[in-house]
Amino acid sequence: MSALTDLYQQLILDHNKSPRNRRKLEPADGRAEGYNPLCGDRVTVYLSLDGDVVRDIAFEGSGCAISTAAASMMTQRLKGKSVSEAKSLFEKFRRLLTDEHGVGDGGPELGKLEAFGGVRRFPARVKCATLVWHTLNAALENREDIVSTE
Amino acid sequence: MRTTAITAQPGSAQHRPDSFDVERVRRDFPILQRTINGKPLVYLDNAATGQKPQAVIDTISRYYAAENANIHRGVHRLSVDATAAYEGARAKVQRFIGAARPEEIIFVRSATEAINLVAQAYLRPMLEPGDEVLISTMEHHSNIVPWQIVCEQTGSVLRVVPINDAGEYMFEEYEQLLSSRTRLVAVTHVSNALGTINPVRRIIEVAHQRDIPVLVDGAQAAPHLAIDVKELDCDFYAISGHKMFGPSGIGALYGKYELLDDMPPYQGGGEMILSVSFEGTVYNHVPHKFEAGTPNIAGAIGLGATVDYLQQIGLDNIAAYEHELLDYATEALSGVPDVRLIGTAKHKAAVLSFLVGDIHPHDVGTILDLEGIAVRTGHHCAQPVMQRFGITATARASLALYNTTAEIDALVAGVGKVRKVFG
Ligand SMILES: Cc1ncc(COP(=O)(O)O)c(C=O)c1O
Numbered sequence A: 001m002s003a004l005t006d007l008y009q010q011l012i013l014d015h016n017k018s019p020r021n022r023r024k025l026e027p028a029d030g031r032a033e034g035y036n037p038l039c040g041d042r043v044t045v046y047l048s049l050d051g052d053v054v055r056d057i058a059f060e061g062s063g064c065a066i067s068t069a070a071a072s073m074m075t076q077r078l079k080g081k082s083v084s085e086a087k088s089l090f091e092k093f094r095r096l097l098t099d100e101h102g103v104g105d106g107g108p109e110l111g112k113l114e115a116f117g118g119v120r121r122f123p124a125r126v127k128c129a130t131l132v133w134h135t136l137n138a139a140l141e142n143r144e145d146i147v148s149t150e
Numbered sequence B: 001m002r003t004t005a006i007t008a009q010p011g012s013a014q015h016r017p018d019s020f021d022v023e024r025v026r027r028d029f030p031i032l033q034r035t036i037n038g039k040p041l042v043y044l045d046n047a048a049t050g051q052k053p054q055a056v057i058d059t060i061s062r063y064y065a066a067e068n069a070n071i072h073r074g075v076h077r078l079s080v081d082a083t084a085a086y087e088g089a090r091a092k093v094q095r096f097i098g099a100a101r102p103e104e105i106i107f108v109r110s111a112t113e114a115i116n117l118v119a120q121a122y123l124r125p126m127l128e129p130g131d132e133v134l135i136s137t138m139e140h141h142s143n144i145v146p147w148q149i150v151c152e153q154t155g156s157v158l159r160v161v162p163i164n165d166a167g168e169y170m171f172e173e174y175e176q177l178l179s180s181r182t183r184l185v186a187v188t189h190v191s192n193a194l195g196t197i198n199p200v201r202r203i204i205e206v207a208h209q210r211d212i213p214v215l216v217d218g219a220q221a222a223p224h225l226a227i228d229v230k231e232l233d234c235d236f237y238a239i240s241g242h243k244m245f246g247p248s249g250i251g252a253l254y255g256k257y258e259l260l261d262d263m264p265p266y267q268g269g270g271e272m273i274l275s276v277s278f279e280g281t282v283y284n285h286v287p288h289k290f291e292a293g294t295p296n297i298a299g300a301i302g303l304g305a306t307v308d309y310l311q312q313i314g315l316d317n318i319a320a321y322e323h324e325l326l327d328y329a330t331e332a333l334s335g336v337p338d339v340r341l342i343g344t345a346k347h348k349a350a351v352l353s354f355l356v357g358d359i360h361p362h363d364v365g366t367i368l369d370l371e372g373i374a375v376r377t378g379h380h381c382a383q384p385v386m387q388r389f390g391i392t393a394t395a396r397a398s399l400a401l402y403n404t405t406a407e408i409d410a411l412v413a414g415v416g417k418v419r420k421v422f423g
Helices: A003-007 A010-017 A065-078 A083-098 A111-121 A123-140 B002-008 B022-027 B054-067 B077-097 B111-126 B145-154 B171-177 B200-209 B257-262 B297-313 B315-334 B361-370 B383-388 B405-421
Strands: A030-036 A041-050 A053-060 A146-148 B105-108 B132-136 B157-161 B182-188 B214-217 B236-240 B251-255 B273-277 B280-283 B339-342 B351-356 B376-378 B394-398
Touching: A003 A111, A003 B361, A010 A065, A010 A111, A030 A123, A041 A065, A041 A123, A053 A065, A053 A083, A065 A083, A065 A111, A065 A123, A065 B361, A083 A111, A083 A123, A111 A123, A123 B361, B054 B077, B054 B297, B077 B105, B077 B236, B077 B251, B077 B297, B105 B111, B105 B297, B111 B145, B111 B182, B111 B214, B111 B236, B111 B251, B132 B145, B132 B171, B145 B157, B157 B171, B171 B200, B182 B200, B200 B214, B251 B257, B297 B315, B315 B339, B315 B351, B315 B405, B351 B405, B361 B376, B361 B394, B361 B405
Parallel strands: A030 A146, B132 B157, B132 B182, B182 B214, B214 B236
Antiparallel strands: A030 A041, A041 A053, B105 B251, B236 B251, B273 B280, B339 B351, B351 B394, B376 B394
């Protein structure tokens, strides 16, 4: 695979074109806004929880293909999952993008999220993929302040 | 006004100055031999920083290898020579921008520092609550934030001249915004995000009719246009070494001598004093009053070398050639479906900010990078410009004297590839 098709895999392009769960969620149990000062992109994550389980999750905002697809695929993946599963998925996802030693064993499988593996070759774009996950973290803590990738 | 050379000759192939040979110019810049991702480097990010000619690289390494010493404080030979080289660079910058005397050139870290110096050392002591500072929508953040800070410190008000849909300074609105409370007008000579060349001469004339001083941010003008601060009659002019193919960490502030002489120091330390005791300190004269501590000696000497280099080629030749490139690039990019140019001023430097359909500029930038093409994507430190056009970012190709029409062709092909990936 060339670096180009490795980065812009069909799955990512599809989610960019028709993002899932891009809408407002009201009322929400958790809500947070993320900001990437590098490109000025903003994303808002909304959460509705059923005890420890993510009953519904949605996002708003527009950004590059990587960040839009990351938000779309994250929300798709997390619906019905527990908060601790979400957190360990984030950890795995982060390692997929940055860690040369791979994603490690145990815990939930990344599954389709592995499509973002190509981002590792583009250090300037890693934050595009992780912004929405950082924002999710803030929403889980229901922090109202803006998280930033910087 | 000499700077009109760039607009006086609508660039077309017939107007190419015989003395300008781009292939020869390219050989002066070693980095242009590099490949990126297996492709020849096409460097179109000149508004962010310029590449360095061998003459500048050699001057800096020779300085460190054979001439290094501190300045203004030794009786030994090396120090005397380094002082002469440093002050010689000041005189070169003076001639480069047409200043009356070398003391009117203050070496600073960057255009940013030049503007902060004026905001704090010139403007702050005179500002009263309710006074106004007038800037424009198209300013770089470094010509916005220093004024915001000083306004906050003094209870003054920042006022902003709007720009039109082409990205041009709205002159009538400017005249209306000038008031009896306006204490300073600050404006960029050339917009880094849009390429607009502002009518600074007229802006200054109108401000001066009301005795209002004007600072011109020349960071984007110095690499591309002939500058004559005496003819412009500006009160302050800021330039940036790294944008004009010189070293980073060096810039210069031009100020009219009388203004500089009246100003308090900006920072305290060595070099900026004549004598120090605990009862009081006598400040040094202009320009040393503003150059506290050991300055960027190698940077200043490197800036002198870049000024020599640009003058040897001739700013009018550079301007004419770049205008030709701009026309070529504007036509070529406009011909690509879905491409929208942001910034279509009549008087423009060779900056092309553009959008490709609704594809995010970062995706455009990444795909171009894979083709070896370096463009900037984002808000270009000019978020108010983005807000004015209702966007968050653009891709920007900013050209310089060593770029070629073949490189523009590569850009256009790259944009074609972007459209294919996202088609
Ligand atoms: C118009 C303009 N002004 C000021 C600056 C800041 O220059 P420096 O990097 O020297 O601080 C820039 C750099 O991007 C610029 O484009």
